[in-house]
Amino acid sequence: xSMDAQLIEHxxxxxxxxxxEGADAQGIGKNPENGEKVAIYIRVGKDEEELYVDxxxxxxxxxxxxxxxxxxxxxxxxxxxxNGVQNLVEATMKLLDRLPPEDAACSEMVAxxxxxxxxxxxxxxxxxxYPVITYKVVNSCVPKDDNMKAINNQKEGR
Amino acid sequence: MKTIMIKTHxxxxxxxxxxxxxxxxxxQVLFDFSDILFRHFTWLENELIELGESYSYDRDAIxxxxxxxxxxxHDIEKRLSEIDLQLLSSPDKHxxxxxxxxxxxxxxxxxxxxxxxITAFSMERKxxxxxxxxxxxxxxxxxxxxxxxxxxxxxMIYNYLKAHSNDAYLNRIFQILIDESFFxxxxxxxxxxxxxxxxxxxxxMKELYQVEDVVxxxxxxxxxxxxxxxxxxxxxxxxxxxxxxxxxxxxFINHQENYHISLMEDALKHFEKGNNx
Numbered sequence: 001x002s003m004d005a006q007l008i009e010h011x012x013x014x015x016x017x018x019x020x021e022g023a024d025a026q027g028i029g030k031n032p033e034n035g036e037k038v039a040i041y042i043r044v045g046k047d048e049e050e051l052y053v054d055x056x057x058x059x060x061x062x063x064x065x066x067x068x069x070x071x072x073x074x075x076x077x078x079x080x081x082x083n084g085v086q087n088l089v090e091a092t093m094k095l096l097d098r099l100p101p102e103d104a105a106c107s108e109m110v111a112x113x114x115x116x117x118x119x120x121x122x123x124x125x126x127x128x129x130y131p132v133i134t135y136k137v138v139n140s141c142v143p144k145d146d147n148m149k150a151i152n153n154q155k156e157g158r
Numbered sequence: 159m160k161t162i163m164i165k166t167h168x169x170x171x172x173x174x175x176x177x178x179x180x181x182x183x184x185x186q187v188l189f190d191f192s193d194i195l196f197r198h199f200t201w202l203e204n205e206l207i208e209l210g211e212s213y214s215y216d217r218d219a220i221x222x223x224x225x226x227x228x229x230x231x232h233d234i235e236k237r238l239s240e241i242d243l244q245l246l247s248s249p250d251k252h253x254x255x256x257x258x259x260x261x262x263x264x265x266x267x268x269x270x271x272x273x274x275x276i277t278a279f280s281m282e283r284k285x286x287x288x289x290x291x292x293x294x295x296x297x298x299x300x301x302x303x304x305x306x307x308x309x310x311x312x313x314m315i316y317n318y319l320k321a322h323s324n325d326a327y328l329n330r331i332f333q334i335l336i337d338e339s340f341f342x343x344x345x346x347x348x349x350x351x352x353x354x355x356x357x358x359x360x361x362x363m364k365e366l367y368q369v370e371d372v373v374x375x376x377x378x379x380x381x382x383x384x385x386x387x388x389x390x391x392x393x394x395x396x397x398x399x400x401x402x403x404x405x406x407x408x409x410f411i412n413h414q415e416n417y418h419i420s421l422m423e424d425a426l427k428h429f430e431k432g433n434n435x
Contacts, residue, residue: 008281011357012355012356018216064304
């Protein structure tokens with residue numbers, strides 16, 4: 001990971017970290033491979049009949065990359081209407097191929113947690129007791145070096 | 159009582175951060191005060207447990223970005239003053255008395271401390287006297303963020319386990335692990351401040367410290383310590399060419415993890431023996 005000032009600022013002061021009092025919904029993104037997870041809390045507002053993310057927080061059991069992704073994506077999601085949130089999630093998922101595997105899994109986990117929170121909110125409109133939705137990542141959180149070793153070992157038939 | 163515990167948690171961390179920022183004789187005094195506030199935090203926690211009240215380690219974000227040490231010291235003094243006021247309405251008068259007399263002295267000393275210019279947030283990422291390559295600097299930066307949080311997380315987990323255990327053997331192990339993590343946290347926090355990237359560790363999620371399966375937690379913990387050893391080894395190799403001093407330091411931290419692993423294995427055996435009895 002090459003580091004610029006913006007990235008370091010997010011590391012030093014992750015935006016929107018913590019729980020959210022009076023949250024309307026929660027969503028979880030989880031990596032079943034290593035037990036890492038991200039919890040997203042949203043408070044929903046209504047503007048001219050359109051629902052939007054009025055406030056958002058996240059917590060993470062994970063590495064610094066997950067916290068970075070949480071800090072950046074929650075900043076982007078804040079204020080977006082639900083269509084905008086879905087677009088943000090889709091755009092993030094499309095970018096994952098360009099990231100190293102360990103970074104891809106972290107960003108995917110955050111994006112899925114945001115989607116889970118919005119989906120939980122939608123489900124609770126008809127069923128207030130609907131449980132918090134958890135989505136699992138498909139990307140593997142294997143560090144680049146180990147991944148290359150694994151690929152080379154596979155090529156050599158080990 | 160819960161609010162006082164949360165406020166004490168925040169004051170402890172703010173004082174610890176002030177210690178990292180200081181470059182004078184204030185440093186050790188601030189570290190000592192932060193240790194005292196951590197002890198207050200554990201006393202208040204024990205009081206809540208005795209009263210049968212639920213609690214968590216949730217807390218607010220703690221803004222520490224200042225240009226002058228006095229700005230943070232005034233903030234800490236204000237936090238302590240609030241705690242002092244809230245102690246008046248708390249039921250355990252003996253405990254309150256002990257905490258209040260400490261706070262009175264700490265507040266007085268903080269207000270008379272020599273002021274300092276702060277460089278702990280410069281983001282320069284230069285280690286004084288050591289010229290690291292960009293790659294080594296990035297590796298060290300990431301390591302310091304990861305491990306500063308990890309050590310804080312471990313302190314909170316072992317502290318919670320200790321607070322909820324009456325087993326003297328296990329509590330001795332937990333206390334040693336808390337002390338070791340404090341040493342690491344102080345070492346990494348100091349390095350972060352020197353590099354201009356000092357940050358308060360993020361809040362620990364409840365499910366991490368409210369451990370449901372201690373055996374599994376210890377097994378996972380041993381694996382994490384083994385992974386931490388690897389990280390130290392990698393970092394030691396990354397900085398070796400530019401700084402034999404840092405190389406030696408990370409080898410030293412790496413070797414310390416052996417002791418942690420051995421303690422956790424002892425705790426695991428003891429726990430499994432107890433469960434099988």
